Amino acid sequence: MAKQIKTAISPTREENYPAWYQQVIKAADLAENSDVRGCMVIKPWGYTIWENIRKNLDEMFKDTGHVNAYFPLFIPKSFFEKEAEHIEGFAKECAVVTHSRLADDGKGGLKPEGKLTEELIIRPTSETIIGASFSKWINSYRDLPLLINQWCNVVRWELRTRLFLRTTEFLWQEGHTVHETREDAMEETFKMLDVYAKFAEDFLAIPVIKGEKTESERFPGALHTYCIEAMVQDKKALQSGTSHFLGQNFAKASNIKFQNKEGKEEYAWTTSWGVSTRLIGAVIMAHSDDNGLVLPPKIAPAHIAVIPIYRSDEERSKVMGFIDKFKNKIKDLRYNDCRVRIEFDDRELRGGEKVWYWIKKGIPIRLEIGPRDVDSNSVFMGRRDKEPRDKISIKVDEFIKTVNSILDEIQSNVYKKALTFREHNTLRIDEKEEFYRFFTPENKENPEIHGGFVKSHWCGNKECEEKIKEDLKVTIRCIPLDAEIEKGKCIYCGKESNKRVIFAKNY
């Protein structure tokens, strides 16, 4: 029997994956449930991850010609009724504002008053309200393309919520663009999908598969929905971003017309695309381990935690004096076009407690500094991409010289680990029986971690897709954009197919 190793997070991933996820969030102090049904409070450590995501992604949007704007939180009910599929998709889960004030209810409480003549919906997404503005802004082909993005909160009245992955209110960005031609709009749709894939891989260190959604998973009102799909450590898929080609559907619903070069009026072509605070859930689930959060340095709220280690007042002043000088040497360090973010932990706690505190928070580099380190002008470095006990002594000058490459190495190791995991858990299956066996949990007591991504043939028939979903809770995550044309037989019905799609359980 292997020696029992105690982990900082209990239960472990193997023991209970959903509970492990909650505990990682709690131990890193990222977020918590609020008193409002399904809404979360994003705590400072979690919110700073979002700030870093926002900052870096925003730069990528601006580099591709987009500008930010802000549109109303409220959508008049009548706007919502304009696009039939859109209603269908969102009407069942939206917050409705019906009154404009509270008044004394005569029982010591308050009751709603000032009934609105038209109900307002809190935006679940903003195609219809932004479309109303766009129809005013656009007159001629000279006004196109119009490339707008909005960072905001949205509300979808989800029944079952889970921190970051699915909450009633969440933060996101939604891009909305308008184009002269179908080709231009398609180009934009793919360009933004590429931006998302690049961001996921380069910043979040999560390898993703780019693909198209099947009809049943399409955005309500879109002609094509493209997505990036990540694998997390229970081998499920996590949709991490979507880019929609809306054709002329929303242009027609919102009357977005322009005069073309020939002087004729035409409906425009639109796209929309978004990622949300769900990305934080993806980061947690993709990288963290049984000791807590693991963060890719590029989006970590801080890069380095400096932990003084001492046992007496004398040692304390020796160590703190050294740290003061060290502070001065490292204050101008830069990484990823930003100042290196450093936390100096001078709380009144034992050194060991602090070390574990920072491991659980996912800090990329820990520097323990005790009297012996002072004597040798060194720091004792632990890295979150290595085992907690795997620490090395490194001279201060050497550390400063190499900190950038250390952070890059951590970023790259975190990515490689996730990629290896995905590769290890992705397979091709051509036999229906094998497919069903693969997706049926062996261990009834812990059914969470099993399965993976399966590349199988699919005939394109909605019914086969639905049957598999009914039987196994497995869905087609996407039709990969790079899928090879290859003759095969549908994994469900055996009819001819020319492409493999990705099947998986998902969030």
Added chain:
Amino acid sequence: MAKQIKTAISPTREENYPAWYQQVIKAADLAENSDVRGCMVIKPWGYTIWENIRKNLDEMFKDTGHVNAYFPLFIPKSFFEKEAEHIEGFAKECAVVTHSRLADDGKGGLKPEGKLTEELIIRPTSETIIGASFSKWINSYRDLPLLINQWCNVVRWELRTRLFLRTTEFLWQEGHTVHETREDAMEETFKMLDVYAKFAEDFLAIPVIKGEKTESERFPGALHTYCIEAMVQDKKALQSGTSHFLGQNFAKASNIKFQNKEGKEEYAWTTSWGVSTRLIGAVIMAHSDDNGLVLPPKIAPAHIAVIPIYRSDEERSKVMGFIDKFKNKIKDLRYNDCRVRIEFDDRELRGGEKVWYWIKKGIPIRLEIGPRDVDSNSVFMGRRDKEPRDKISIKVDEFIKTVNSILDEIQSNVYKKALTFREHNTLRIDEKEEFYRFFTPENKENPEIHGGFVKSHWCGNKECEEKIKEDLKVTIRCIPLDAEIEKGKCIYCGKESNKRVIFAKNY
């Protein structure tokens, strides 16, 4: 009779100040009213001003030890009922969510369904919902101070709205902090007031008066409300930021207790403070002129507009070739810790039209580049702090060397102009008759631009304050923090007073 000079904005400030304000916003393409009652659409040029405000202010918050977090948009009705004055202040103007979905109404439309067991209020401010979290986060004096800020949208159901100054939904930041002692909380309240004042003066180029609000203008539930007050060009006051000392009121309402150093449980002391998109309204009203928007460089969406001037294809290629080289030379220029933001305007429009376009948008520096400028390796520079026709030729190398000091000079000139205007329109009045005459418009046809800040004695009695408000629509904007102790008589009732306060009409 003076020669009639045509201005880019019509009407002028003199002719009709409120209409001028709307026209400046329209001409600069900052924002517009939406189809949702009282809600605005903040267009890219306006939103980028907000991004710059947010970025710079956020750095000041972080430098003073604050961290950002995010709390729910929704406040359960029962939370709202916890603080009596707070209800009183906000219940009359809040959006109430009563249902969680829309369903077919049988008449081809949709009706609200899924009635909530408890109504939710869209946050008009977040003391109560944040307090609920704080009460869980805080156990011991070791958890204090807790210094949190939130950037978000809020909703107040205002009856009369005006772009940026008063809208149903607006963007803002709200700081919420918790302290061990009254003294610590007071120190924080003043510290953040100072941050606001410094930001207004250094970044927005608006001189402000720091002062305390009288009881009638206090934040609902606060013990003391401090503010910064700016004067805009119709000589009215515009409250531009507030910092509230909440005492233990909200700690008691939300049960925020901590164990003190002696091991006893105590209620904590809290503060809150905020500024909003109203600051953009302040910038527009304080600095703009009859040719449109004037922007302080530090928050301008762009610093320089480069406008090619040519009359033939030959001239065009000569000019554009020069601009390409120029682009390369200036691409790494930095100002105020950021890249200098440059717009190259290569639209198919006449040069003169472009020049006026950028004047109306408030761009600090315009560079016109024509064939003759190419020959002399110069640019033809216009500055928004000077008259439109007041332009100079400047060698490219000289421009690059001095661009930082030019931007600093514009920033400083814009500030000085606003300061001079305020000084010119601030006076001391000791006679009631003179006070009344001063605040009564002379010109009945244009009653907008008149008055100013009047420093008069006030006895401290609420009734005197109310009578003046009734008679003249003039209120006490604040009791300046730097008011000298000086014997005098209340401007209304003649009773003894030892301080002058600021009287003005206001937004």
